[in-house]
Amino acid sequence: xxxxxxxxxxxxxxxxxxxxxxxxxxxxxxxxxxxxxxxxxxxxxxxxxxxxxxxxxxxxxxxxxxxxxxxxxxxxxxxxxxxxxxxxxxxxxxxxxxxxxxxxxxxxxxxxxxxxxxxxxxxxxxxxxxxxxxxxxxxxxxxxxxxxxxxxxxxxxxxxxxxxxxx
Amino acid sequence: xxxxxxxxxxxxxxxxxxxxxxxxxxxxxxxxxxxxxxxxxxxxxxxxxxxxxxxxxxxxxxxxxxxxxxxxxxxxxxxxxxxxxxxxxxxxxxxxxxxxxxxxxxxxxxxxxxxxxxxxxxxxxxxxxxxxxxxxxxxxxxxxxxxxxxxxxxxxxxxxxxxxxxxxxxxxxxxxxxxxxxxxxxxxxxxxxxxxxxxxxxxxxxxxxxxxxxxxxxxxxxxxxxxxxxxxxxxxxxxxxxxxxxxxxxxxxxxxxxxxxxxxxxxxxxxxxxxxxxxxxxxxxxxxxxxxxxxxxxxxxxxxxxxxxxxxxxxxxxxxxxxxxxxxxxxxxxxxxxxxxxxxxxxxxxxxxxxxxxxxxxxxxxxxxxxxxxxxxxxxxxxxxxxxxxxxxxxxxxxxxxxxxxxxxxxxxxxxxxxxxxxxxxxxxxxxxxxxxxxxxxxxxxxxxxxxxxxxxxxxxxxxxxxxxxxxxxxxxxxxxxxxxxxxxxxxxxxxxxxxxxxxxxxxxxxxxxxxxxxxxxxxxxxxxxxxxxxxxxxxxxxxxxxxxxxxxxxxxxxxxxxxxxxxxxxxxxxxxxxxxxxxxxxxxxxxxxxxxxxxxxxxxxxxxxxxxxxxxxxxxxxxxxxxxxxxxxxxxxxxxxxxxxxxxxxxxxxxxxxxxxxxxxxxxxxxxxxxxxxxxxxxxxxxxxxxxxxxxxxxxxxxxxxxxxxxxxxxxxxxxxxxxxxxxxxxxxxxxxxxxxxxxxxxxxxxx
Ligand code: FES
Ligand code: FES
Numbered sequence: 054x055x056x057x058x059x060x061x062x063x064x065x066x067x068x069x070x071x072x073x074x075x076x077x078x079x080x081x082x083x084x085x086x087x088x089x090x091x092x093x094x095x096x097x098x099x100x101x102x103x104x105x106x107x108x109x110x111x112x113x114x115x116x117x118x119x120x121x122x123x124x125x126x127x128x129x130x131x132x133x134x135x136x137x138x139x140x141x142x143x144x145x146x147x148x149x150x151x152x153x154x155x156x157x158x159x160x161x162x163x164x165x166x167x168x169x170x171x172x173x174x175x176x177x178x179x180x181x182x183x184x185x186x187x188x189x190x191x192x193x194x195x196x197x198x199x200x201x202x203x204x205x206x207x208x209x210x211x212x213x214x215x216x217x218x219x220x
Numbered sequence: 221x222x223x224x225x226x227x228x229x230x231x232x233x234x235x236x237x238x239x240x241x242x243x244x245x246x247x248x249x250x251x252x253x254x255x256x257x258x259x260x261x262x263x264x265x266x267x268x269x270x271x272x273x274x275x276x277x278x279x280x281x282x283x284x285x286x287x288x289x290x291x292x293x294x295x296x297x298x299x300x301x302x303x304x305x306x307x308x309x310x311x312x313x314x315x316x317x318x319x320x321x322x323x324x325x326x327x328x329x330x331x332x333x334x335x336x337x338x339x340x341x342x343x344x345x346x347x348x349x350x351x352x353x354x355x356x357x358x359x360x361x362x363x364x365x366x367x368x369x370x371x372x373x374x375x376x377x378x379x380x381x382x383x384x385x386x387x388x389x390x391x392x393x394x395x396x397x398x399x400x401x402x403x404x405x406x407x408x409x410x411x412x413x414x415x416x417x418x419x420x421x422x423x424x425x426x427x428x429x430x431x432x433x434x435x436x437x438x439x440x441x442x443x444x445x446x447x448x449x450x451x452x453x454x455x456x457x458x459x460x461x462x463x464x465x466x467x468x469x470x471x472x473x474x475x476x477x478x479x480x481x482x483x484x485x486x487x488x489x490x491x492x493x494x495x496x497x498x499x500x501x502x503x504x505x506x507x508x509x510x511x512x513x514x515x516x517x518x519x520x521x522x523x524x525x526x527x528x529x530x531x532x533x534x535x536x537x538x539x540x541x542x543x544x545x546x547x548x549x550x551x552x553x554x555x556x557x558x559x560x561x562x563x564x565x566x567x568x569x570x571x572x573x574x575x576x577x578x579x580x581x582x583x584x585x586x587x588x589x590x591x592x593x594x595x596x597x598x599x600x601x602x603x604x605x606x607x608x609x610x611x612x613x614x615x616x617x618x619x620x621x622x623x624x625x626x627x628x629x630x631x632x633x634x635x636x637x638x639x640x641x642x643x644x645x646x647x648x649x650x651x652x653x654x655x656x657x658x659x660x661x662x663x664x665x666x667x668x669x670x671x672x673x674x675x676x677x678x679x680x681x682x683x684x685x686x687x688x689x690x691x692x693x694x695x696x697x698x699x700x701x702x703x704x705x706x707x708x709x710x711x712x713x714x715x716x717x718x719x720x721x722x723x724x725x726x727x728x729x730x731x732x733x734x735x736x737x738x739x740x741x742x743x744x745x746x747x748x749x750x751x752x753x754x755x756x757x758x759x760x761x762x763x764x765x766x767x768x769x770x771x772x773x774x775x776x777x778x779x780x781x782x783x784x785x786x787x788x789x790x791x792x793x794x795x796x797x798x799x800x801x802x803x804x805x806x807x808x809x810x811x812x813x814x815x816x817x818x819x820x821x822x823x824x825x826x827x828x829x830x831x832x833x834x835x836x837x838x839x840x841x842x843x844x845x846x847x848x849x850x851x852x853x854x855x856x857x858x859x860x861x862x863x864x865x866x867x868x869x870x871x872x873x874x875x876x877x878x879x880x881x882x883x884x885x886x887x888x889x890x891x892x893x894x895x896x897x898x899x900x901x902x903x904x905x906x907x908x909x910x911x912x913x914x915x916x917x918x919x920x921x922x923x924x925x926x927x928x929x930x931x932x933x934x935x936x937x938x939x940x941x942x943x944x945x946x947x948x949x950x951x952x953x954x955x956x957x958x959x960x961x962x963x964x965x966x967x968x969x970x971x972x973x
Binding site for chain 2 (some may be wrong): 062084090091092094095096097098099101102104131132133135137138141148149150151152154155156157158159160161164182184186187189190191192193194195196197198200201203
């Protein structure tokens with residue numbers, strides 16, 4: 054407990070945390086070091102690669118660029134929160150089937166960017182998908198199978214929507 | 221089992237073995253791992269390109285007693301990294317030969333204090349003259365390595381080149397240059413090390429070749445093999461960039477761990493990784509080609525020069541691959557290739573996907589278009605007339621015994637891309653448009669596996685065993701870093717044995733557990749190691765038939781019951797196989813002649829570009845990659861390899877420029893070293909032809925490096941088609957296009973006036 058540090062309250066993947074932290078500590082490091090959520094990765098530390106992408110109060114942010122003070126009272130979603138119990142998120146299923154992940158280091162950020170995109174626009178076209186993922190670099194896949202995975206997710210979401218409607 | 225026999229698992233798109241862990245964020249990369257009492261390590265580096273170290277001074281305002289400090293004097297064994305030659309010091313001793321060379325190492329529990337301490341170490345130098353380019357090194361007035369600045373040279377000769385010029389209808393010359401390229405794996409280099417005098421050294425890290433690191437650690441610490449243990453952690457991209465360098469970083473982390481008496485983690489940040497680790501060798505390749513009136517190649521005189529940087533690392537083998545690929549996939553009766561790798565005072569260049577071939581293929585495939593223009597022939601037709609065919613010989617007199625189908629690949633690429641129709645359309649539309657479109661091709665091969673006698677010398681060992689928990693484990697030091705090793709090898713093992721993919725797991729890539737199946741490089745894993753696993757699987761089944769009463773056909777339960785009977789009678793259930801070279805493969809290192817590679821993968825790339833004559837930017841609008849890589853073991857993974865390689869090749873051609881200042885990378889950030897993003901890659905159409913290769917794992921040849929070879933020449937050929945101007949150097953940036961197009965158009969204006 055360092056009295057000169059503020060107490061930071063934040064909710065991560067639905068779980069509440071109250072932490073005594075240096076205010077300028079990067080959200081990325083708080084997630085990885087203090088909360089042991091190492092799914093979020095650091096690729097550049099300067100807001101260029103997107104491998105540290107998380108959602109914060111519904112916005113997609115590079116957690117390497119966010120001092121934790123800015124996350125006071127925020128709701129943060131990371132890759133660890135995507136799957137529901139053991140059931141993979143539809144995006145995760147599609148990435149697995151269509152080869153959207155190779156080395157996997159960009160994958161957590163890419164999944165967060167893709168889920169953010171679909172939350173705002175459930176049926177993006179290819180140009181919108183490219184635009185939505187433009188802040189996330191992948192050096193392995195050439196992006197093609199990541200696009201395929203997102204497109205497949207849109208189709209499977211539409212199908213489950215139809216099934217729900219039919220019921 | 222024959223390679224084309226029907227298979228259950230091989231050939232299907234089994235999902236990536238470690239995929240769920242990666243998608244859930246559970247996969248453990250080195251920076252995700254903590255050890256009790258662990259400190260962090262950092263590196264004090266040279267700020268000058270070349271000079272004598274007069275002294276290393278530690279600022280007295282820092283309490284150095286809190287730190288572990290390591291210099292060359294602390295190295296217990298040999299102060300050299302063990303690659304091909306041991307010329308690169310683990311830590312600079314008395315002299316530095318490139319900027320960012322490691323001089324001292326520090327460790328401390330607090331990262332912030334560590335950064336301050338690095339800045340508080342002052343190195344006093346006596347600068348020495350340095351060389352930065354191939355040309356400066358060639359002049360040899362400043363000698364920075366050995367006696368002549370030459371790491372390695374090769375002479376490849378077939379027929380008699382000198383007699384061919386006089387009778388030739390045409391002689392075409394060209395000079396082609398390629399720049400450095402950064403791997404830009406998204407996970408930077410990182411290692412954790414532990415040391416204790418009883419057990420020796422253990423390192424965990426992001427790496428491709430556990431036994432390379434193992435060998436260097438043995439030498440640096442003067443320890444026997446059983447006292448060094450190297451464990452690969454999940455690796456976030458490598459592309460060759462984690463072939464040679466982890467031997468350096470692993471040694472550094474281990475030296476600090478020894479000095480600190482506790483585990484030490486060293487993770488580079490992006491700026492350090494970009495500035496201090498190897499890149500692709502820059503090259504200058506000159507072609508002089510004699511052609512007859514029908515466009516048949518009569519003679520090729522080729523001169524290859526690469527920039528190797530300050531230490532030899534892998535420059536000799538990169539140069540060898542560049543030399544062997546420089547004549548391209550063509551028949552020519554007279555060939556001479558003279559090649560040299562030169563020393564300069566930059567960070568040593570190292571392995572990068574393609575390993576010299578992208579440089580060589582860029583030159584020959586650009587040059588083929590120049591020849592076609594020079595003799596007034598369609599570049600497609602010129603290539604077609606000269607392709608290697610069954611029974612013809614390469615420049616090293618290797619006879620094409622495996623079926624060569626370049627004609628078929630070419631036809632398919634032309635049809636799929638609608639090449640001629642597009643070409644005609646662009647020629648009609650371009651004059652009235654500021655956007656000039658064009659289409660270009662590249663035809664190429666890539667040798668699978670180690671060059672020449674390399675695989676014989678490696679003498680790889682790999683296999684499978686059966687655990688008491690009822691799993692078959694694949695035992696290899698071949699690592700997964702995104703390319704699909706885990707999936708492919710478990711597919712092969714389960715197919716060969718007759719089990720389900722779920723019954724087979726990968727052993728931890730730990731030198732304490734797995735045998736040395738060779739390095740994970742050179743597109744050798746599916747072909748060479750895959751074959752070893754296939755043989756080991758078949759051998760395991762016959763072992764169980766002979767010794768444990770397993771029937772001819774069996775269920776899963778019967779298989780594992782037989783394993784337990786075997787174990788009770790004879791001990792561990794293990795089946796290992798050693799590499800056996802295919803028959804009739806012989807390579808003469810002295811004469812540099814013979815079977816350069818056991819097999820080749822073949823490919824045609826077609827690129828469509830749009831050059832904006834207002835902004836001078838180039839967009840690749842569409843791309844086709846047609847290839848023959850032997851049997852495709854997993855279509856989704858194979859397609860991903862091709863697409864990823866093409867994207868890197870597009871970056872190599874148009875985006876990725878290392879800016880040098882005094883031998884140091886000046887743009888060592890992702891902000892200013894630019895790779896293609898999701899908005900830049902074109903649709904990539906990937907098409908396979910399959911001719912199973914008898915000596916590869918279920919018929920596979922190499923695939924990983926091939927796709928990096930073709931994009932750059934195909935794109936620059938397309939730019940020539942679009943603009944009428946030849947560009948012979950990459951990366952080709954808008955300012956380069958501007959410079960030449962403006963000159964070209966002023967000539968045009970002058971001509972019309
Ligand atoms: S690590 Fe945050 S954007 Fe790269
Ligand atoms: S999968 Fe490796 S960087 Fe995207």
